[in-house]
Structure formats: structure tokens, C-alpha cells
Amino acid sequence: MxxxxxxxxxxxxxxxxxxxxxxxxxxxxxxxxxxxxxxxxxxxxxxxxxxxxxxESSLEISAFLKDGLKDDEIRELNEKIRLLPGVVQVRFISKEQALEEMRRSFGPRKEILDGLEGDNPLPDTFRIKTRQAGQVVEVAGKVASLDGVEDVRYGQGVVExxxxxxxxxxxxxxxxxxxxxxxxxxxxxxxxxxxxxxxxxxxxxxxxxxxxxxxxxxxxxxxxxxxxxxxxxxxxxxxxxxxxxxxxxxxxxxxxxxxxxxxxxxxxxxxxxxxxxxxxxxxxxxxxxxxxxxx
Incomplete structure (x- = not known):
């Protein structure tokens, strides 16, 4: 041109x-x-x-474990959960850690929990995150079927x-x-x-x-x-x-x-x-x- x-x-x-x-x-x-x-x-x-x-990223599955599980059983359960499709993060929270978190959440009223150290009623827990929110229900169902898992919570109804x-x-x-x-x-x-x-x-x-x-x-x-x-x-x-x-x-x-x-x-x-x-x-x-x- x-x-x-x-x-x-x-x-x-x-x-x-x-x-x-x-x-x-x-x-x-x-x-x-x-x-x-x-x-x-x-x-x-x-x-x-x-x-x-x-x-969606804040959603997580809480898997409460049965009492009396040995360390090797917990590790084996951890590996099984990590291998499930859609799982991107698995954190183990011991009953001692769970009690400490609850103590912090109570703030000034944390004295209410004094004395529970010797007879801690809280269970060991796995906190699990999935890649997508739509995978929460499916993963929660598979985790609930694993031996050693007592109960699973993920905000049923809210997630769907x-x-x-x-x-x-x-x-x-x-x-x-x-x-x-x-x-x-x-x-x-x-x-x-x-x-x-x-x-x-x-x-x-x-x-x-x-x-x-x-x-x-x-x-x-x-x-x-x-x-x-x-x-x-x-x-x-x-x-x-x-x-x-x-x-x-x-x-x-x-x-x-x-x-x-x-x-x-x-x-x-x-x-x-x-x-x-x-x-x-x-x-x-x-x-x-x-x-x-x-x-």
C-alpha cells in the first residue's frame, strides 16, 4: 500500500x-x-x-476416627485417604490438638475445659479437602466406608x-x-x-x-x-x-x-x-x- x-x-x-x-x-x-x-x-x-x-476452598471433610487406633493404623488410613480421587489435602488432628483448638476458640472462657486433659472426649480427626466442591459428597462417602472411621461430617445439605x-x-x-x-x-x-x-x-x-x-x-x-x-x-x-x-x-x-x-x-x-x-x-x-x- x-x-x-x-x-x-x-x-x-x-x-x-x-x-x-x-x-x-x-x-x-x-x-x-x-x-x-x-x-x-x-x-x-x-x-x-x-x-x-x-x-469452595473453605469446604472440608472431617473424618472422626475410632478410639484405640494404633499409629501404624492411622498412617495406613492416611495413605488410603490420600489415594482417593479428588483429594488434594489430608491433615491429621490428634485429640490433643483438637482440644487445644477448642480452648483457643473459647477465648476468655477457656477455663471451662480445664481438667479434660486426662480424659479427653474428642476423637482423632482427619481434615480432608477436595479439588472441587462437587467432589465433597463422593469423597465423604468413600472415607466413611473405610475401617477405623467412626463418623464423617462435611456440612451435609449446605455443600449441595x-x-x-x-x-x-x-x-x-x-x-x-x-x-x-x-x-x-x-x-x-x-x-x-x-x-x-x-x-x-x-x-x-x-x-x-x-x-x-x-x-x-x-x-x-x-x-x-x-x-x-x-x-x-x-x-x-x-x-x-x-x-x-x-x-x-x-x-x-x-x-x-x-x-x-x-x-x-x-x-x-x-x-x-x-x-x-x-x-x-x-x-x-x-x-x-x-x-x-x-x-
Missing amino acids: KIRTLVYYFREAFLSIIRNSWLSLAAVGTVAISLLILGCSLLLVVNTDRLADHL RLVVVTHWVRLAGLGAVLLVGAAAVFLISTTIRLSVFARRREIGIMKYLGATNWFVRFPFLIEGMVLGLLGSLLAAALVYAGYVSLVENLARVMPFVPLVSGGQVLYSLLGSMVGLGLFIGALGSTISIHRFLHV
């Missing part, structure tokens, strides 16, 4: 933006609003997924409901992102189509004079990408400022809420928004001008 032709493309694109300033402003605003909604939806999905992972809720939350978040993304493409293509429609006669004359489809299309493609870039940069700036402020304020009020605050995740999301803005602008221009090239 010649430099002179490239300069012509960019000159025509920017002249069109200036000439149709109100339409250009509407396109930028549409891109910004659409990507702002999309960015907020993505952050909601990412944080919901993070919260679900946090809740948590698995169902997190599954549907993830699906709903993904659906919202796809819906908003499709709406963004539709709005951009509609807005840019107005700009193309205003120049339909000019395009028709260029086609009659022998201009190729790409010669006609390229300035509009650049125009759409510029508008998409401006709108996406505005949306990314608003999302960044708003989310950083939200994280800082929420950290002071509810520090236990595990919001995504890593720069890598946030910057990747913002970069994706800018790239998506360019793509939407180009796609909107391509869709809009296609019908006017057949004259």
Missing part, C-alpha cells in the same frame, strides 16, 4: 469524524456505555467466581446447595456478558450505519467511477476503529477509577470479602476492553457499509 493512499484513508476517516461530529460523538458514547456495562459485568463475573472459589448456586451464578454471569457484548455490536453497527447512510451518494459515485470495495471500505473501517478506540479508552478509564475506589472503600468496611485486586487481572480486563472496542468499531463499520457497496 502506498503512503499517499494510506494518508488519504486516514484523512478521509478523520474528516468524516469531524464532519459528522454529532454522529461520531454518539458512536463514541455508545461504545463507552456498552463497554462500561460489559466491563462491570465482567468484573462482577470474575469476583463472583472468586467468591465461589473462596467458599452451594454447588448448585455457584454453578448457576457462573452460567448467569457468562450469559450476561454474551448478551451485553451482542448488544454492544448491534448498537455500534446501528450508529455507524447512520454515518455511512449520510454518505451513501458519495459512495455510489465512487463505485461508479471504478473504486474498489476496499478503497471505499478502508476509510470507514479506520473511522469505526478510531471511534471504537476512543469509546473503549473512556470506558476503561471509568471502570478502572470506579473499581479501584470500590476495592479501597470495601476493604475498609468489609475486609473479609475476597475481591479481585491484582493488577494483572484488572489490566488484562482493561486491555481486553480496548481490543474489543477496536474490534466492535471495525465490525460495525464492515456490517454498516456492506449493503452500500452493491450499487
